[in-house]
Amino acid sequence: METIKLVYPVEGGxxxxxxxxxxxxKLTLKKLGLPQDVIRRASICMYEGEINMVIHADGGEAQVxxxxxxxxxxxxxxxxxxxxxxxxxxxxxxTADSTARELGFGAGMGLPNMKRYSDEMTIDTVVGTGxxxxxxxxxxx
Amino acid sequence: MAMRxxxxxxxxxxxxxxxxxxxxxTEAIRVRGRKATILPDRCIDCGQCIRICPHKAIxxxxxxxxxxxxFQYCVALPEPALYGQFHNLDNIDIVLNAxxxxxxxxxxxxxxxxxxxxxxxxxxxxxxxPDVTPQISSSCPTVLRLIRMRFPKLLPHVACxxxxxxxxxILARREAVAETGLPPEQIGVFAIVPCSSKVTAARxxxxxxxxxxxxxxxxxxxxxxxxxxxxxxxxIEPMTSSGIMGLGWASCGGESSARLRERCVAVDGVSxxxxxxxxxxxxxxPEADFLELSAxxxxxxGGCFAVENPYAAKMRIKSLxxxxxxxxxxxxxxxxxREIVRRDKELQYLPAFVLDQDLGAALNKQLRxxxxxxxxxxxxxxxxxxxxxxxxxxxxxxxxxxxxxxxxKVRERMRSMAGKEEADDYLPPPFRRQQHExxxx
Numbered sequence: 001m002e003t004i005k006l007v008y009p010v011e012g013g014x015x016x017x018x019x020x021x022x023x024x025x026k027l028t029l030k031k032l033g034l035p036q037d038v039i040r041r042a043s044i045c046m047y048e049g050e051i052n053m054v055i056h057a058d059g060g061e062a063q064v065x066x067x068x069x070x071x072x073x074x075x076x077x078x079x080x081x082x083x084x085x086x087x088x089x090x091x092x093x094x095t096a097d098s099t100a101r102e103l104g105f106g107a108g109m110g111l112p113n114m115k116r117y118s119d120e121m122t123i124d125t126v127v128g129t130g131x132x133x134x135x136x137x138x139x140x141x
Numbered sequence: 142m143a144m145r146x147x148x149x150x151x152x153x154x155x156x157x158x159x160x161x162x163x164x165x166x167t168e169a170i171r172v173r174g175r176k177a178t179i180l181p182d183r184c185i186d187c188g189q190c191i192r193i194c195p196h197k198a199i200x201x202x203x204x205x206x207x208x209x210x211x212f213q214y215c216v217a218l219p220e221p222a223l224y225g226q227f228h229n230l231d232n233i234d235i236v237l238n239a240x241x242x243x244x245x246x247x248x249x250x251x252x253x254x255x256x257x258x259x260x261x262x263x264x265x266x267x268x269x270x271p272d273v274t275p276q277i278s279s280s281c282p283t284v285l286r287l288i289r290m291r292f293p294k295l296l297p298h299v300a301c302x303x304x305x306x307x308x309x310x311i312l313a314r315r316e317a318v319a320e321t322g323l324p325p326e327q328i329g330v331f332a333i334v335p336c337s338s339k340v341t342a343a344r345x346x347x348x349x350x351x352x353x354x355x356x357x358x359x360x361x362x363x364x365x366x367x368x369x370x371x372x373x374x375x376x377i378e379p380m381t382s383s384g385i386m387g388l389g390w391a392s393c394g395g396e397s398s399a400r401l402r403e404r405c406v407a408v409d410g411v412s413x414x415x416x417x418x419x420x421x422x423x424x425x426x427p428e429a430d431f432l433e434l435s436a437x438x439x440x441x442x443g444g445c446f447a448v449e450n451p452y453a454a455k456m457r458i459k460s461l462x463x464x465x466x467x468x469x470x471x472x473x474x475x476x477x478x479r480e481i482v483r484r485d486k487e488l489q490y491l492p493a494f495v496l497d498q499d500l501g502a503a504l505n506k507q508l509r510x511x512x513x514x515x516x517x518x519x520x521x522x523x524x525x526x527x528x529x530x531x532x533x534x535x536x537x538x539x540x541x542x543x544x545x546x547x548x549x550k551v552r553e554r555m556r557s558m559a560g561k562e563e564a565d566d567y568l569p570p571p572f573r574r575q576q577h578e579x580x581x582x
Contacts, residue, residue: 002504004511023419032503033495036294043423066507068500139500 003067004028010050010075012059015103021062022046032066038139041117042071045135048110049075055100056080057131070119071137078130085123089115146184147201147340148191152176154198159523161190161199166411167290167493171541172526182493185286186338187411187436188445201337201445203359206366209244212329212355214321216313217245218306221252221383221391222335222441223360224461225454227371233381233461235371240333242370243363247320248380249313251332252387255305256470259386259399261482262302264472266403273297275406275421275429278396280304282342283436284414285488289347292418293490298432301483303348305390306332306339310353311481332357335444336437348484359446384468392455393440396433399468403430409443411436496539510534518549520571 006028008021022043029039046062053060057079065072082088088095089111096106111133115121118135125131157175162168169183170190177190177199190199209215217240224233237248258280265271279285279300288295302308310330317328332343334357343357389395397405406429408417414434420426437443442458443451472482496510497503510531517530525546527533536542544550552569 002501002508004504004507006511019423019425022423026419026422028507030291031494031496032507033492033498033500040294040422047423066504068504 001067001069003065006064006066008062008064010053010059010062010077012054012057015051015054015100015105018050018054019047021050025062025064029066029071034066034071034139038071038137042073042137044117045114045137046073046075048113049073049133049135051105052110052133053077053079055096055105060130068139069141070139073135073137075133076130077132081127081129081131082123082125083127085125088123145341145344146179146181146186147203147337147344148179148184148186148188149200149202150177150179151198151200154196155194156196156198157526158195159526160195161193162523162526162528163521164189164193165528166415167287168528168532170528171536172523182491183290185283185290185436186336186341187283187287188337189411191337191445201340201359203334203340203362203446204331204343204356206244206358206362208356209329209331213323213327214247214317215245215329215331216247216249216317218249218251218254218309218313218330218332218354220306220332220334220339220360220441221250221255221388221458222444222447222454223333223363224388225391225442225456225458226360226364226448227367227457230457230461232377233383234377234379235374236367237380238374238377239367239370240363242374243366245331247313247317249309249316250381250383250387251306251309252383252390253470254309254312255390255396256384256387256399256468257472258302258305258308258482259396260468260470261472261479262300262400266400275426276300276431277421278431278433279348279484280390280396280433281338281435281437282347283336283338283411284434285347286338286491287411287414287436288418289488289491290493291415292422293492294422295418296488296490298421299488303346303482303484304339304342306334306343306357307346307349307353308482314353329355331355333360333363334358335360335441335446337445338436339444347488348486350486360444361446361448364448382469384466384470385462386468387470388458388462388465391440391458392442392451393433393435395440397431400431404428405431405433407433407435409435409440410438496535506538509538513537513544516550517547518572520549522548524548 026043057077060077063074091112092108094106094108100106119138120136122134155176157172159172162170167183169180170177240248277298314330318325340357343354346352386399393409394407397407408414439451442454496506514534519530521529525533527536
């Protein structure tokens with residue numbers, strides 16, 4: 001089965017530019033003719049992941065794999081890690097600093113949204129080493 | 142139905158310079174055999190290429206005025222942007238009276254229909270919130286095509302109303318039938334439009350199954366013909382029925398301000414429009430109620446058929462608003478008649494960018510595109526006739542070009558045939574490892 005791989009670097013420290021990777025991915029997904037709803041969910045997940053990486057981890061990398069069954073998005077960073085994943089998954093819980101909050105981010109909806117809009121989500125995190133959030137979006141056959 | 146674009150190439154003037162290919166927001170132009178060619182499925186009639194072409198080889202053609210002779214009775218539907226084209230014009234009636242001297246029997250202002258549409262929209266706003274927000278204006282045909290092609294998810298956001306010139310055409314024909322007793326087909330109804338996309342829309346409507354106009358003339362073509370009769374009017378019959386709101390539709394922001402209470406965003410210029418649609422698609426502007434999107438700078442006054450620059454035209458229209466009532470027209474139709482302001486066909490998705498209808502095949506093509514693109518220089522030089530290396534890779538995979546159309550790929554092959562790894566001579570200057578004496582001179 002054909003699998004295409006897309007890699008997007010996510011620059012740290014620039015909340016204004018966050019979202020670029022998801023825009024670029026969306027353009028490719030549209031060209032593949034995927035269902036609108038799948039594209040929408042994938043780009044929401046990617047966008048939330050980008051914001052998280054910018055706020056908490058000084059950037060990272062987004063890797064996307066698409067085959068005819070699913071879209072797999074890996075948001076990989078080498079940031080501080082998440083000490084308590086269960087807590088981080090609660091809506092409204094955020095450790096974002098005041099700068100991010102002043103810009104309207106850090107509402108504590110990032111990870112919950114990624115969970116809501118994906119079919120599967122896993123978080124691999126090691127405190128002090130980094131975090132990889134993987135989401136899977138199934139393509140209806 | 143096949144698209145009938147109004148943007149055409151004058152191949153005698155085109156030198157194949159590639160200036161146009163990069164300015165096209167939908168990457169719809171390729172240069173082949175020293176001439177620009179337009180991929181008709183991708184063209185949205187925005188007119189960017191017309192503005193960019195240094196040789197004036199890309200044009201848009203409106204209808205020719207002599208088609209008036211095919212009709213017993215002709216009605217002109219001037220778009221409000223027309224009024225902004227004239228120096229020192231202080232009375233719209235001068236323009237309208239002059240239209241009667243160049244072959245039209247009657248004038249029905251598009252601004253009047255625009256006010257009716259605004260009133261209809263206000264009535265809708267009062268009757269409750271729409272199913273989806275933000276609502277997106279349906280008044281720019283280029284934007285409609287863009288959404289159909291690139292933002293299908295947003296189609297349900299597009300307002301249900303037809304173009305003001307279309308409503309004007311329907312009403313003008315009715316009035317003319319009532320006044321003359323002629324059968325409707327002997328009445329010619331013609332819009333005077335600021336842009337190529339409205340010429341196309343007069344032929345193939347985005348929202349109506351059957352076109353309601355008999356043609357559309359470019360403002361530029363009508364302008365010169367009007368100048369002399371405007372100077373020599375013996376009597377100026379009061380004719381205008383547009384208020385401030387209707388005139389406002391000529392520039393971006395006018396349609397929004399006629400909606401009164403809503404939070405509106407007015408965006409002009411096709412690249413800004415694309416950016417805004419991307420944000421809306423991602424749900425990043427939840428507080429907006431309405432989006433007014435104009436493909437041209439400053440709105441219709443910036444259309445490629447305008448004579449005057451858009452900023453000056455906007456200023457003039459503003460000064461024509463002075464002393465006018467806010468609005469002179471209401472939408473008073475009742476019952477089933479109210480439907481005439483609405484589209485009678487759905488806006489369909491136009492998958493012009495999809496690589497293949499079959500997902501497996503599309504993935505395979507995308508894979509090949511990425512593979513090829515990774516070996517292209519990324520200079521986007523345009524020598525292959527495509528706007529970017531990515532577009533070129535797509536063209537190769539979709540069979541519209543071959544790899545050897547890339548001058549860098551050819552030079553690369555020549556270098557390897559010469560057998561010299563370091564033979565910089567085969568590389569163009571941006572890729573040479575050392576700056577040559579010759580290139581420094």
